[in-house]
Amino acid sequence: MAATVGMSRGRTSPRRIVSGVLVWAALAILLIWALTPLVLMIATSFKPSGEIFQIPPRLLPSAPTIEHYVTVVTGSSMGRAFMNSLLVAGLVTLITMTISLSTGYALARIRFRGANALSVYMLVGQLLPITIFLLPLYRIVNSLGLSDSIAGIALAHMTVVVPLVVWMVRNTLVSIPVDLEEAARIDGCTRLEAVVAVVLPVAAPGLAAVGIFAFLQSWNEFVLSSVLSTTVASRTAPVALTEFAGQFDTDWGGTMAAATIMTVPIAALFLCFQRYFVTGMAAGAVKG
Amino acid sequence: MSIRTKIVAAISAIVVIVAGAVLIAVKPWAGGSDEATITWWVPDWDEAVATELVAEFEAENPDYDVEIVLTTWDTMADKIRVALDAGTAPEVITELTSRVARYARADQLTDVTSWYDSSMPTEDFLTSALEAVTVNGATYAVPFRHDSSVLLYNREQLAAAGYDEAPQSWDEVVAMSADLTSEAGYAFGWPLGNDNNAVVRWLEQYLSNGGDLTPAADGSLTIDETAAAAGLTSIAESIQEGWASQSSLELDNTALRDLMANGKVAMYVGGAYDIAPLQEAGIDVGTAPYPGVGGAGTTTADGFSLLVPADIENTDGAQALVQFLAQPHNEAALTATFPARVSAMEDERFSDPLQQPAIDQLMEYSVPLPNHPAWSDMTPAIFAAVQSVVLGDQTAADGAASIVAEAERLLGPIE
């Protein structure tokens, strides 16, 4: 049961009502600030092109149309790019979680010399601006014969995803009491068996949350993907979004429709699981 | 359902989706590459026409198979440069004409001088286009599209203010400005929110004020400080005096055009591609040559060319495709603005009288962008100077001095 902060005594004291109203007001302002741009995105995607550049601007379309969605689905590579992004993000998540479980477990459980230095070393990919990885990663991916392929992009994404994910997995595992494992090993399991049978199930919500985080990082990645993908075979969704900006012309309706298509499904997926994210992270939270 | 079951269900769903996507993605590997495949990188706005032309080409040349790969405006420069650097470029690339020289000087392109035979004689090509892609006497690309600027104005608004003709010179623009500025809108506008757009507009002012972009014998380029300052002054004064849109620092070409479409701007300098969208928005558009100092001004011309990277396998195929695309009727079809060949200009696509001033400007009053390898590195400095002078952070004289200093640093003799 979550602890609540800010309780005052008395059921309906004026202080209680005022504080309640203030809280609601604050949340309302926060919600408006957070959501207006997104509402704008969706509203613009349904506006006919002539209305989009009206002065003065209006929020809602007077004659909603789905023409932009039709353009995006039939006249752009967004559909294929969406699938590519799913594939890349899925691949990245699978491989990263596997690697991170291994390293994260070692950092969480095994007290070995140099563990602290190693944990800083793992962070190194996050400490650098992504621009410097562009050319080297391009050469690495090409030399492996993975140019313009899903696997190549996934490999590049791991550069930015692995560091934070290892950290988060370590934190999640640290919060699981060691006793569980030790009890299993006393019962005769090997370390690996103990981990798989006892630790993983308990850590599952937290690990699922970290997995979703990894997925999102890869899904949103733009800079590496734009340089490493050439044809639709490997183009990811954020890169496909730039198709709507021509040299002299930007199709704003199409851009917003494509942006909506790119964002809404993933947002829905995430929102379904966000509860577990909080619970999962709560397990590893206080111990840090 | 316990949380465990939910998680298992979710993971299974994800695995199924991923597996399905793998199958869909892997299938197109059938029909891979054979020796006679020519890959052509085409910008996405050319896709429809390119596909048609490729179909024609393949019908005429059954030995060759052309694969079109689409690029986008935002990412094409980076992609092409990275591909040429890494040696993974395709056979034919559509690239901005002004960027060709840099790759040529880095020895990354095939010398195509010999391809200019009787079917595509050099005399038929616009000089400014050919000059841009010729380095040290050798030509490294085939231009197919070339355009310059044109003045666009709202005939209704001008007529309402008592003018039935477009301004012929910059002085006339200034003279008309007061009558065209009101509560409802401005007389003029500039696309100073986008670096490339802003630099082109400044270059036009620079050239019209007597500036010069011809390189010295050793390839170095000097910027005339007086003309540079005059250019900065014209732009800054129009905004500071209030007759050019105050939001100019945010605008790019598209946004500026949309301001005119909303009746908020009476005149601006754009391109022939702006005519149709403005007409669609219900504006009675007129066109005129660039109002320079004392008459028609000089503008820069740029466009797109077909380049062929060095070290490709199928040079014959590349040559066949490029020479096919360079035919007058094909250039006329492929270009989104104007072709790079004089004979192609006669195509009826370009017969609209509104386009004539743009064609005149292109053929008579335009010069190519410099093909010094470091030219495009000047963009940030010029952009910053234009913006800071407009903002009043710098005087025009200081702004011009900074541009000249940057030119001295970057545009030295070419080894």
Added chain:
Amino acid sequence: MSALSAPVDHAAAARERARRSARRTTQHGWLTSLPGIVAVTVLCLVPIVMTLVEAFSAEGLAAARTLLETPVLGRAVRNTVVWTVISVVGAVLIGYGAAFLLQHRAVRWPGLVRSLLLLPWIVPQVVAATIWCWYLSQDFGLLNRMLQVIGLIDDPVDWLSNTSLVLPVLASIQVWSTFPFVMLIISAGLQGIPEELYEAARLDGARSHHLLRYIVLPSLRDLTFIVLLITTIWAFNSFALVWLITSGGPADSSTLLGVLLYRAFQQGDTARVAVVAVLQFLVSVVIALLYVKRTREEDA
């Protein structure tokens, strides 16, 4: 060892066993970590080494000298500091605020509200940049229109072309996009505080603000450091948001170190890329080491 051999020294044998066991544990630890180490080394270390080599080569040092002479470097450093401070302080304050607000008993459906507040973080940066650019436009933007309708302003504000406004405005977009992450982590932290702690304190007569100061904040200290570290690194190294909206303008008033870096990359100036990258790397490493030192003090 047979029972009939020389006198058995139990202490020495025990020491030897302990040493061997420690070595085994160390080996064990490194072996288990191997996949991660390989991944990071191949993907990150090689580019870093290449960059370092380039930065300290002759061209690199020459580029560094040129860079130090350009006025844009000073501006970029100043902008980056301002940007980072506003982004981090903003994201942490609002993230904390949101997390605390959601704990209040007056809030019904906290899960739903939290989900909605997460959306800015889920939205890809490209999309966020595109929408905000549109939203803030002086002529076509909805924000100016809304503020005019409410009566807060008379004329449209040039959010993105005013040199004094543009950097804070862009930083606020970074805050918009990162505060949900902070909120998520702090929410998790708040929920992890055991009820017993509150009850014990209340029995001792503690009021709300005592609870806050002596129970909640200390429990969140570790998370606060993680959050500070991550948001600082993200802000310091970021460039995509600024690049997509203003390209560093107007007149370099929003040019960050990351923007400077990308510009050099586009110009093919690999020496300058290396120099700026090394600069950013050194600062990031210092920040990370500060954090590690802090947590090591905690663990000790």
